[in-house]
Amino acid sequence: MIVRTLENAENSDRRxxxxxxxxxxxxxxxxxxxxxxxxxxxxxxxxxxxxxxxHLESVYCMSGEGEIETIADGKVYPIKPGTLYVLDKHDEHLLRGTTEMKMACVFNPPLNGKETHDENGVYPLDASSLGA
Structure with missing residues (x-):
């Protein structure tokens, strides 16, 4: 069993x-x-x-407001508490925070933990995530 608190994780290299x-x-x-x-x-x-x-990602907004705009078609979707959006097609997008937003996010394949977006907004793929 794994048990962690947000407070402990925020005060570690997981932040x-x-x-x-x-x-x-x-x-x-x-x-x-x-x-x-x-x-x-x-x-x-x-x-x-x-x-x-x-990566595929699911995002659930817990607090705050903003919007997501999909690059392919220019559609804009409002985000507020209770909104879930799923990037099931590797959707290129712009994420805008109107106010500070707290989001719960799930990634598949899993991240190692140190990833940040590159110049194209991409997280690198860890080949070992796919069993390679």
Whole structure:
């Protein structure tokens, strides 16, 4: 059994920060669950370009407001508490925080924990996540 608290994880190397967001990685690849689970804060008045070419992600908004815009078709979807969005087609998108948003995120394949977006908004693929 794995038991962790958000507070302990936030005060460890599981907390990763970037210009527009911070993410506390509660479950990682090393935990052997087949996914990773993160509590992510999107800062207010920010826009982040994201394109998870190597990962699928589900995101549930716990607090705050913003929007997601899909690049392929320009559709804009509002985000508020209770909203779930799923990037099931590796959707390239812009994530905008109107206010600070707290999000619960699940990634498949799981992240190792140190990943940040590259210049294209991509997290690198860890080949060992796929058994390679």
């Amino acid at each position: 990763i920060t970037a210009d527009n967001w911070e993410s506390t990685r509660m479950i990682l690849k090393e935990d052997n669950m087949g996914f990773s689970f993160h509590i992510t804060t999107i800062y207010a008045n920010t826009e982040t370009h994201i394109w998870y070419q190597n």
